[in-house]
Amino acid sequence: MNRRTRNALFQIHTWMGLHLSLFFAFMFLTGTLLVAGFELESIGRPAIWTTTAKEDRTASFGMIYEGVKETHPQSRPFVIVKRSTPWFVDQTFGDTGWGEAVTFWTDPVTGDVVEETRNLGFRNILRDLHDTLLTEKRILFVLISATSVLLLGQIISGLVTYRRFWKGFFRWPNRSNGLRSWTGSAHRLTAVWSAPVVILIAVTSFYFMLGGLGMNGTTPEFPPSSPRDSALPSGFGSQMIDTAEARAHAALPGFDPVVMLIPGSKADSLVFIGHVEGIAEFRGMSSVVLDPATLEVLGVLTPDGLGGLAKWKDLMNMLHFGTWGGAFSMALWI
Incomplete structure (x- = not known):
C-alpha cells in the first residue's frame, strides 16, 4: 500500500x-x-451465592417448583433456570399471583426458597442503557x-x-x-x-x-398442545414435572436440561432446554417440547435443526459477553 x-x-x-x-x-x-452485571447486582445478596459443587446440585425442576409453591402458594412460576455459573443458586422467574414480577432463588440441593428479588434491577437498567439508551x-x-x-x-x-x-x-x-x-x-x-x-x-x-x-x-414449529381449560392442567406439580423431565431424557439421550419453561397460557407447551452430551456448547442448546396435559413429546430440537443465523446465536452471545x-x-x- x-x-x-x-x-x-x-x-x-x-x-x-x-x-x-x-x-x-x-x-x-x-x-x-x-x-459482571449479575455479580455486581448480587453483592448485597449473600443468600444467593453458593459454593455447592456441580455434582451436588441435585435439586430437580420438580423440587424447585414445589419449593416455590410451598413458600408462596399463590405465586405463578414461569421459567426455572439452573444457574450455569457455579457460584449462584438456582433461579425461578414468576409473579406473586397478583401480577408483580419477582425472582425466586432456590437452594440447588433442597429446592427451598432462600431469597426473593424484584426483576427490575441494576443489570436490567444497565442492559437497556447499553442497548437502546433506555428507550427500548x-x-x-x-x-x-x-x-x-x-x-x-x-x-x-x-x-x-x-x-x-x-x-x-x-x-x-x-x-x-x-x-x-x-x-x-x-x-x-x-x-x-x-x-x-x-x-x-x-x-x-x-x-x-x-x-x-x-x-x-429459522427454527422448526412443533404441533400444538391438546386443548385445555387452564394454562396448567389439573394436578400439575413436582411429580408431573419429574415425569415430564424423565420423558425428555428418554426422547433425547444425553440431554442435560438447565431451563424449564412452564406454560403461561392455554396454548403454551412445557419445554425443557439444555445441552446434549457430544454436542459442543458453543453450537447452542437443545429443546424438548411436551404437551403439559398428556406429557406427550411434541418435538425435539437440536442445533442441527436451526437454520440461517439462528445457528450462530449462542456462539455470538458467548463471544460478545465473554x-x-x-x-x-x-x-x-x-
Whole structure:
C-alpha cells in the first residue's frame, strides 16, 4: 500500500477516533459492567451465592417448583433456570399471583426458597442503557449495533497505518522522546493487544444488528398442545414435572436440561432446554417440547435443526459477553 493511501486512512482513523471516542468509551464502560452485571447486582445478596459443587446440585425442576409453591402458594412460576455459573443458586422467574414480577432463588440441593428479588434491577437498567439508551426502541438498537462497522473500520485502519504492527506487539513505549511520543506508542501497543477481543465484539455486534433487522434465521414449529381449560392442567406439580423431565431424557439421550419453561397460557407447551452430551456448547442448546396435559413429546430440537443465523446465536452471545470460558474469560473480557 502506498504512502498516500496510508496517510488518507490515518486521517480517517484520527477523525473518527476524535468524534466517536466518547460514544465508544460509554459503550465499552457499560459493556464491561454488563459482563459482571449479575455479580455486581448480587453483592448485597449473600443468600444467593453458593459454593455447592456441580455434582451436588441435585435439586430437580420438580423440587424447585414445589419449593416455590410451598413458600408462596399463590405465586405463578414461569421459567426455572439452573444457574450455569457455579457460584449462584438456582433461579425461578414468576409473579406473586397478583401480577408483580419477582425472582425466586432456590437452594440447588433442597429446592427451598432462600431469597426473593424484584426483576427490575441494576443489570436490567444497565442492559437497556447499553442497548437502546433506555428507550427500548428497536430502531435505536439497530443504529447502536451498526456502529460495529465503524469500530471494525477503526481497527482495520489502525492496523494498516501502524506498519508491521506485529513487530510492535512487545515493544514497550520509550519515555525518552517525551510524553506525547510515549502516549502515542502506548495507544498503539494497547490497541494491538486488545485488537482480537475488539474484533470479536465488533463482529458479534454486527450479528445483533442483523437480528434487530429481523434476520434471525429459522427454527422448526412443533404441533400444538391438546386443548385445555387452564394454562396448567389439573394436578400439575413436582411429580408431573419429574415425569415430564424423565420423558425428555428418554426422547433425547444425553440431554442435560438447565431451563424449564412452564406454560403461561392455554396454548403454551412445557419445554425443557439444555445441552446434549457430544454436542459442543458453543453450537447452542437443545429443546424438548411436551404437551403439559398428556406429557406427550411434541418435538425435539437440536442445533442441527436451526437454520440461517439462528445457528450462530449462542456462539455470538458467548463471544460478545465473554462467557465462553467461565470466570477466566469473563475476567479477560473485563
